Amino acid sequence: MAEVVLESVSKRFGNDLALEDVSLTVPDGSFVVLLGPTGAGKTTTLRMVSGLDVPDSGTVAIGGRPMAGFAPAQRDVAMVFQQYSLYPHLSVRDNLAFPLKSPVLRTPKDEIARKVAEVAEMLQISHKLDNRATALSGGEMQRVSIGRALVRDPAVFLMDEPLSSLDAKLRSDLRIELKGIQANTGATMLYVTHDQIEAMTMATHVGVLDRGRLVQFGPPREVYEEPVSIYAAGRLGQPRINVLPAGLFGGAPDRAVYIGLRPEHIAQGDGTEAIVRRVERLGDQTRLHLNLRDHDVVTVTDAHTDLTSGDTVKIRPRNPLYFGADGARIV
Structure with missing residues (x-):
């Protein structure tokens, strides 16, 4: 070789x-x-x-x-x-x-x-x-x-x-x-x-x-x-990373215009309220399609969740990624 x-x-x-x-x-x-x-x-x-x-x-x-x-x-x-x-x-x-x-x-x-x-x-x-x-x-x-x-x-x-x-x-x-x-x-x-x-x-x-x-x-x-x-x-990533305005959750660093959240990096239970639009059950996990202040967000949750369309769930970032206006990562 x-x-x-x-x-x-x-x-x-x-x-x-x-x-x-x-x-x-x-x-x-x-x-x-x-x-x-x-x-x-x-x-x-x-x-x-x-x-x-x-x-x-x-x-x-x-x-x-x-x-x-x-x-x-x-x-x-x-x-x-x-x-x-x-x-x-x-x-x-x-x-x-x-x-x-x-x-x-x-x-x-x-x-x-x-x-x-x-x-x-x-x-x-x-x-x-x-x-x-x-x-x-x-x-x-x-x-x-x-x-x-x-x-x-x-x-x-x-x-x-x-x-x-x-x-x-x-x-x-x-x-x-x-x-x-x-x-x-x-x-x-x-x-x-x-x-x-x-x-x-x-x-x-x-x-x-x-x-x-x-x-x-x-x-x-x-x-x-x-x-x-x-x-x-x-x-890389399935579902794809959520790219949202950096100010949606607060605490963004200077120059950050966008926040990137992998679906598994969205914690549930406290934080900002979002509306469940669709529940996608895949057997080993469930995907939640949410509406957060008119922005679409996809996250993953327990396979046996009782959440249904129209429910409200609170979410917050975990391990967020931040990006500038040109799309470049801000570390």
Whole structure:
């Protein structure tokens, strides 16, 4: 495996600025998730590392070696896309073996067979090796797509929203499997998603991108608890953080314009009165949708609460975050 370093990377497509002065280090053996909405620059960052696109300025290095002038096939990276990218006329076995048959790798036949069997067992698709790719379910096809990357044992895995086209249960199952594979193999992974649950559950580090700029990078818990801005705070957390006028509760520091409250950081029982608008029962917890002086607030409460729509509840901040007029955090 290898460390990946982007230094002051910028990229334009015509008049559109895709990346602006992005500096980022993906530590060797880490699982780094790039998080942000469509257009934030996540996929462009992957393409810079893979060599599918070339930076207008800045450098990309893999394993301490600058990649300028190296074609994608020379970079020892493997990419998994959102779509399955399988050869439909080939069996699962032949799809998995295909990358190893490259004239660049020149892998011996017995080594190909060993690696295919090993990866198929890891992904729990050994019983599907002789099936055509078209005979698989969506989850099985994505496993094969991931397996085509794993079988190569590259320096870096690049994954572009590989789970987004799957249903919720399959996404959950494959999240666990993928994290387990990364932990067991010590692979270096750079993973793109807009799903904050994937970021929180799989990442060792999260990079938050906003319109081509890297606004925060660190462990997911650090980004969650110590966001540098309202934007960064809003990328992680479900339900999303409540952003309210700083003066609603009193006690705000100078220059604070907004107060940010995670749903679990709202204490009940005393404080300012709010009206319950909706009660959302989720089994292990209940979400309360409140109206506080004409502002919408979401908090969590006991799963067996007796509160109903129209009730009044008193709330107060606990562990609040404060932000200035520009959205930057005030510590």
